[in-house]
Amino acid sequence: MDIKTLTFIVVGLTFALYIGIAIWARAGSTNDFYVAGGGVPPVANGMATAADWMSAASFISMAGLISILGYDGSVYLMGWTGGYVLLALCLAPYLRKFGKFTVPDFIGDRYYSQTARTVAVICAILVSFTYIAGQMRGVGVVFSRFLEVDITAGVLIGMAMVYFYTLLGGMKGITYTQVAQYCVLAFAYTVPAVFITMQMTGHILPQTGFGATLADGSGQYLLERLDGLSTELGFAAYTEGTKSGLDVFAITMALMVGTAGLPHVIIRFFTVPKVSDARRSGGWALVFIAVVYTTAPAIASITKVNILNTINGPEQQGVLYEDAPSWITNWERTGLIRWDDKNDDGRMFFSNDERNEMHVDADIIVLASPEIANLPNWVVALIAAGGVAAALSTSAGLLLVISSSVSHDLLKRTLMPDISDRQELLYARIAAGVAVLIGAYFGINPPGFVAQVVAFAFGLAAASFFPAIILGIFHKRMNSSGAIAGMIVGVVFTLSYIIYFRFINPAADNAEHWWFGISPEGIGTVGMLLNFIVAITVLKFTKDAPKEIQELVESIRYPKGSGAATGH
Amino acid sequence: MAFESEDHAKAYWKENLSLMIKLLIVWFTVSFGFGIILVDLLNQITFFGFKLGFWFAQQGAIYTFIVLIFIYIRQMNKLDKKYKVDEE
Incomplete structure (x- = not known):
């Protein structure tokens, strides 16, 4: 069978599976819709978190970026995994004990302030929208190459799928669909990697294979060959990199802290039954993410050698x-x-x-790796299904954050406190519909800067949410003035730096003009530090948080007595 | 108050923080330390065909992260039981 027919069959089968799961896991209440009734086991939740986390960008582009950047690409590997250590150790168990639906809920209640809640809602919606636009683009690329439909049709099919099962199943439907999507995408990512590693080095495990000697009888190490080829051809040596150490440090930190501050990631930890499960979910999520993230550098280096040869x-x-x-x-x-x-x-x-x-685009490193290595057609079809799974799972998770931000944080908690549970659910579904249309628009007419904006969302999350949540848990006297001032200074500083270098004066966007040589990708780290400093300084000159808030903070510090997450 | 006494609450929190800080020191060392700050130094050493600093940046740090989280889960479950603040 040719590639196109096989791809139709494989992608069609996975679609049928996702829809089946969504029908099986229908949502009845707001609690089901937002946090899956708080009843998802930690291993399943870890798997769903991993699928939610790994977007079309990680699936399609990350290995390609590493392949181009070499050692410098490590910022993505360490940055997008190290954040889970922060999540599991410093945030997830406490936020789960706090027991609300959303991140703005925590910020608003902990800092007893509507202003703080509103700032948080705006940040959450902004971050989620920039993300979802990038996802839809990914769906378009995958469909147009493998199914040979045009990008518009590809995006519309993808959006209809996502909307259907978000609307029907809410968080519960999404969670179990994501478990299936994780299996598809991890399988699709690792199978071709195993094949190309075996061809190149005779190793089965990609993780050890890219450090092994080449199978061509030369006895040379693969990375040694790659370093040699790269310098001969005018690239930087693959294992050395060209970015300054400080910049690599700052970008890695911004990605780690940003990961721990992203609302669609944090919300996953509200869906488990217990505080101890929130910790375990973090661990399992990282295990499942690591399967893909430790394979990526192997695909990157092996395919680079393949392409050059x-x-x-x-x-x-x-x-x-x-x-x-x-x-x-x-x-x-x-x-x-x-x-x-x-x-x-x-x-x-x-x-x-x-x-x-x-000109070789970074995006083909993963998509074309089976063809480059002469693998059978069904492997190519598998990659297509994996790319679609990655894009769908992430968009569904983001869609839910947008709809809960609008219906719960904005309408129920701020503008229309009197609406009933049923009305809130209706508004959530309408909000998801509007979000899907806006997402589709950006998928069909992508702004040229989508990829960059997605990376900057981490900087913004790092400079806004992360310090406010950490201080909210570990500094019980922290008050609303400190937290609000910190968030505003952090976000405004980070956003201005990015906008100045990327949009106002792109000519100056190089290491010579950056402050301390820190690129706009890494500036979130400085924004985060500013946020902490400003918050603590303001606290020195204002009154401590009220006594009942300090008691609330003490009560989230131990697991006993955690109920299901509630919105009230 | 879920704890037997104020002292218990303080001791629980102190043990929690000290565990967290120890694990975060390792977290920082393997990624920012071995993978970034000391990368050139460690690259002098070869480790199963990899330069060691490069290996930490692209593989080793990730494995260590997983181990850290599972150590934390185990130790915290023990701590919750010791102070009787675990969930039934």
Whole structure:
């Protein structure tokens, strides 16, 4: 069977599975809708969190980015996993004990202030929307390449799917669908990786394979070969990197802390029955994420060697275009690979200096890896299903955060406190519908800066939510003035730095002009520090939090007496 | 008050914080320490075909993170029982 038919079958089967699960797990109450009735076992919740967390961007682009950046790409690996240590140790158990639905709920109640709640709602909606736009783009790319429909049709099919099961199942439906989606995406990610590792080094495990010697009889280590090839071709040595140490530090910190501050991640820990389960969920989530994240650097380095060898030939003299393997012409049609025969010798050449004739987009490293390694067609179909699963699971989770932010935090807790449970649920579904339409719009007409905005969402979460939540738990005298001042200074500083360098004066966006050489991706770390400093300084000059709030904080510090999460 | 006494509440919190801080020191050391600050130094050492600093940045730190969380889960469950604040 050809790739297209196989892809239709595999993607169609997974769709049927997701819809079946959504019908089985229908939501009856707001409690079901927002937090799955608080009844999800920790291993399942960990798996759902992992699927929610790993977006189309991690599935499709991360290995490609690492492949281009080499050692510098480690910021994503450490940053997007290390945040779970912070979550499990410093946030999840306490927020679960606090027992509310959303992050703005915690900020509003802990800091006894509508202003604080409103600031938090705005941040949550902003972060979630920038994210979802990026997800829809991912769905579009996957559909257009593998199903050969145009991007608009791909996005519309994807959005209809997501809306259907979010609307029907709420958090419960989403959680169990995400468990299935995790299985699909992890399988789709690791199977091709195992194949290409075996071809290249004879190892079965990608995690050890990319450190092994090459199977071509040269006895050379794979990474040594890659370092050699890279420097010969004018790239930086793969295992060394080019970013300054301080910048790598700042970006990693911003991604870690941002992960721990993202509302759609935090909300997952409200869905488990007990405080001890919230801790365990964090552990399991990281286990499931690590399966993909430790495989990614192997795919990155092995496929890089594969690509350089295929395009430049074993002697690094270039390969005749007529002899090019079919994946090059396949991907040329999507525009993700381009060849411009500058010296008219009919040979392709890929390097980072004046000899270069190729443009190879980072996004194809994962999507094309099975074709590059000559794997059977069903593996290619699997990758498509995995990419779709990653995009759908993350959009569904984000959609739920947006709908709960609007119906619960904005309407029920701020504007219309008198609405009933049923009306609140109705508004939640309407909000999800509006969010899906806006998401679809951005998927079809993506703003050019989506990928960047997604990365910056971490900086904003790091500079706003994280310090407010940490201080709320570990500094019981912290008051509303301190927290609000801290959040505002953190967000305004981070946002201004990013907007200045990326949108107002992009010409100055380089290490020479950055403060202390910290790039806009890493500036959230500075914003977070400012937030802490401002909050603690303001507290020195204002009254401590009232006694009943301090008692509330003491009561969230131990597990006993945790009920189900409630909104009231 | 879920604790038997004010002292118990303080002692529980103190033990919790000290465990958390110890684990966070390891968290910082393997990622920011070995993977970033000391990376050039550790890269002099070869570890199963990897330069050691590079390995920590792309593999080792992630494995350590998982171990840290599971140590925390175990120790906290014990601590909850010791002070009788676990959930039934």
